[in-house]
Amino acid sequence: MDLNYTPEDIAFRKQVRAWLEENLPRKEIRTLDDRLGWHRKLYEAGYLGMGWPKEYGGGGARPMEQAIVADELARSKAPAPANSLGIGIVGPTVIVHGTDAQKKRYLKKILTAEELWCQLYSEPNAGSDLAALKTSAVDQGDHFLVNGQKIWTSGGKVAHWGLLLARTDTKVPKHKGISCFLMNMRQPGVDVRPLKQITGSSEFCEVFMTNARVEKSDQMGKLGEGWAIAQTTLGYERGGRALARVTNYASQHSRLVEAAKKMRRHGKPLIEDPLVRQKIGRIWADIEVERYQALRTLTQLERGEHPGAGGSLTKLSYSELEKRYMELALEILGPYGQLTEGAPKEFQLEIDTAVGEQGSWAYAYLWSRAGTIYAGSSEIQKNVIGERILGLPKETRADRVGGKA
Amino acid sequence: MNFSFSDDQVLLKNSVRAALEEHCKSAHVRAMADDAKGYSDDLWGEMGKLGWLGLPFPEEHGGAGLGLVELAILLEEMGRAAYPGPFFSTVVLGGLGLTLGGTPAQKDKWLPAIASGRARMTAALLEEHLDWDPASTTASATKSGSGWILSGVKRFVPWAHVADAILVPARSAEGLSLFLLDPKSVGVTLSPMKGIDLSNRWSEMRLDKVAVGAEAIMSQPGGAATVLESLLRRAAVCASADMLGAARRCLDMSVEYVKVREQFGQPIGSFQAIRHRCAEMLLEAENAHAAVYYAAWALTAGAEDAAVASSICKSYVNEAARRVCGDSIQVHGGIGFTWEYDLHLYMKRAKALEPLYGDTEYHRELITRHAISAR
Ligand SMILES: Cc1cc2nc3c(=O)[nH]c(=O)nc-3n(C[C@H](O)[C@H](O)[C@H](O)COP(=O)(O)OP(=O)(O)OC[C@H]3O[C@@H](n4cnc5c(N)ncnc54)[C@H](O)[C@@H]3O)c2cc1C
DSSP states (O other): OBOSOOHHHHHHHHHHHHHHHHHSOOSOOOSHHHHHHHHHHHHHTTOSSTTSOGGGTOOOOOHHHHHHHHHHHHHTTOOOOSOHHIIIIIHHHHHHHOOHHHIIIIIHHHHTTSSOEEEEOOBTTBSSSGGGOOOEEEEOSSEEEEEEEEEEEETTTTOSEEEEEEESOSSSOGGGSEEEEEEESSSTTEEEEEOOOTTSSOOEEEEEEEEEEEEGGGEESSTTOHHHHHHHHHTOOOGGGHHHHHHHHHHHHHHHHHHHHHOEETTEEGGGOHHHHHHHHHHHHHHHHHHHHHHHHHHHHHTTOOOTTHHHHHHHHHHHHHHHHHHHHHHHHGGGGGOSSOOOGGGSSOOOGGGGGGGSHHHHHHHTTTTTTTTSOHHHHHHHIIIIISOOOOOOOGGGSTTOO | OBOSOOHHHHHHHHHHHHHHHHHOOHHHHHHHHTSSSSSOHHHHHHHHHTTOTTTTSOGGGTSOOOOHHHHHHHHHHHHHHTOOSTHIIIIIIIIIHHHHHOOHHHHHHHHHHHHTTSOOEEEOOEETTOOOOGGGOOOEEEEETTEEEEEEEEEEEETGGGOSEEEEEEEETTEEEEEEEOTTSTTEEEEEEOOSOTTOOEEEEEEEEEEEOGGGBOSSTTOHHHHHHHHHHHHHHHHHHHHHHHHHHHHHHHHHHHHHOEETTEEGGGSHHHHHHHHHHHHHHHHHHHHHHHHHHHHHHTOTTHHHHHHHHHHHHHHHHHHHHHHHHHHHGGGGGOSSSTHHHHHHHHHHHTTTTSOHHHHHHHHHHHHHHHO
8 A cells, every 4th residue: 555646657757747738728718719718729639538539539548647636637727628428428438339430530529529429318207217218220231310308408509419328129038138329410310308406596497309310320339228328328437537626625615714804793703613613523524535536546547447246336426425415505594505696705615716616615516416317326336236246136017027117 | 546455454354354253153142231241351352363452552662553443344243242341442533633642651561551451541521511512621631740630520431440541631721631540540530321332331421630750741741632633533524434344234134134024925124115225224234334344544643634534434334334234133133132132232333433533413423524624
């Protein structure tokens, strides 16, 4: 065990930090174009797709280097790049399952954000039970025709392309009849309607597909193997992003401490209230434990091991922590915590305008409700942990009895 | 950066587990609960031969020169086995206390004696008001000739009834000082205390004008505060390792049990209410593992955040161990509530360690002080 960073990693971190000091956007990111501009800058510096193969525009970097870049971006409160699903999920999936032609056609454009992506998995009646999806893709000889509805599609409004799961066979058990496709979102049969979220903003959408077209060359993997592809996709636990997440939490925490120094109760600064101090100490401990765990995951990744079902532990841990954290933060802040506008600067989450509307505690609090739902809810993660890590017996479920679809 | 055990550390873990599985079965723990002394000299001798008793001491004092990570590995296994005996009090409180604050003569005399199994030790860190802050010490030390006179009351002194020497903090004219006391000295009264934990013993210790010689004082008069703070941090992390072991044992027993126990025609582990609880127990145990070994490494390496890491460790593990051990009883149902079944041995051990070397609130307060001054 040695938790010191190597001299190379320390030097690399310095280099990233210096680059950020030079290049961080000074102006607030307001439009998609602003964000794309920042995205390209990051890409040109070699800070996106760092772990992807070099031949497709990636950097072939080690997990630790990726983690350091993500961490420094968080530390400097840099705005997020565009195309997060493209880079986080679609690209890695194409790298593992795509044909050479697909890799050549798509990967570079994901990295440059020339083409933005979304993930078309969930349906109104297929969320946790993803294999229950009904959207169909019917073979027309030279292409597929897609009909059905997707929902909760993050970034659907701006996406050029979507990673699609659709049913290609209704006569086999439900997990076996699903295939994976790359679908053009900018075509007549695709109708995208934004949904308003509890945050008041509209990041996710409904997608209606009526005789939409998918080329044969855009089928990924073999027909009927979409489920296995979806499993690997969902397994891309962002081990390398864990450190960055913690850095984020920690900088929020210091804002919370500052706010508690400014607020007063019973004629004294709130920070002197023992109950408040207990909450502040508890959150700090939880955040730090998350950091230690991030270092453990990085150790695994650096050795070339895949965390596998361990990713479920990570996801369960941070998403539940975030919920606890935001609940305690809002308790400490009292009525200021739930303001979206008009709070005095010292009771806002961020004074850095680059992060836009995410600058309020209320927004962060509401967002903390999403992590335990998307990418496999906490309940689903616990099922995975129980079955795959602890080896507990599977429950009897209708969809596992006698191949019922 | 590498957060996994080295081959040597894995070897140590495996050999400690094997030895404890052979010599410290639950029958042994139960037998020692009824023993007057509460531990076995044979096993103590064995531990000396295996090199456990000198593990963290410098080689020049008969030790193995290893760090807190290795000590935590050893203690995690002891927690897992609910090992009954004065290992913690001797090696952690006495031994590390001496390495941190002993005079050269004291180290020469005591460390080899501990390592070889000849001496048992402990420290009297708590007083009547059960305040972990060393600054709260009220026991007094007054100069008398070349020596000192000690007076005061100490509470929850672990394994004092078998100790050959006890570290005793007391306030002298110079400030907070630390003394090495022979418990057989005139004026020392020990009253035994028994708690739910069958594998540990404590005593209340009264010091009624106890005369000690000049050689009894450690470090220098008035210079004990930093020694005590360092010792307390190490004790907190070591106790956490012990509790982690107890919690892991409860988790392992639970997972095995829910795979085979059937109700409603199915193993109960197939029910989500049980499975989800087991998944949460695993998460707590894994996080506790990270907290213990990070802090153990940080203290050994002298990392900048070592002090706060030890507080994070104890406050986190206190709650994690409580939940994991408590939930293990729940998923076992009635059998988990019996004396016959072993779960309670580990659950009680963790529970008894929870308030020791800093309870959750104490450590959270230290973390908050750190957070306030951090930026
Ligand atoms: C902010 C956000 C962004 C999203 N972005 C995308 C996206 O880009 N693309 C995409 O395809 N999807 C996306 N999703 C959808 C997300 O993956 C689903 O919401 C999620 O899988 C849960 O499905 P559901 O909403 O249908 O809930 P349901 O599956 O109906 O679940 C409802 C409740 O029942 C519980 N439950 C369900 N099954 C079980 C079980 N077997 N055992 C125990 N409890 C169970 C769940 O845990 C939950 O508490 C997003 C969701 C959110 C909130």
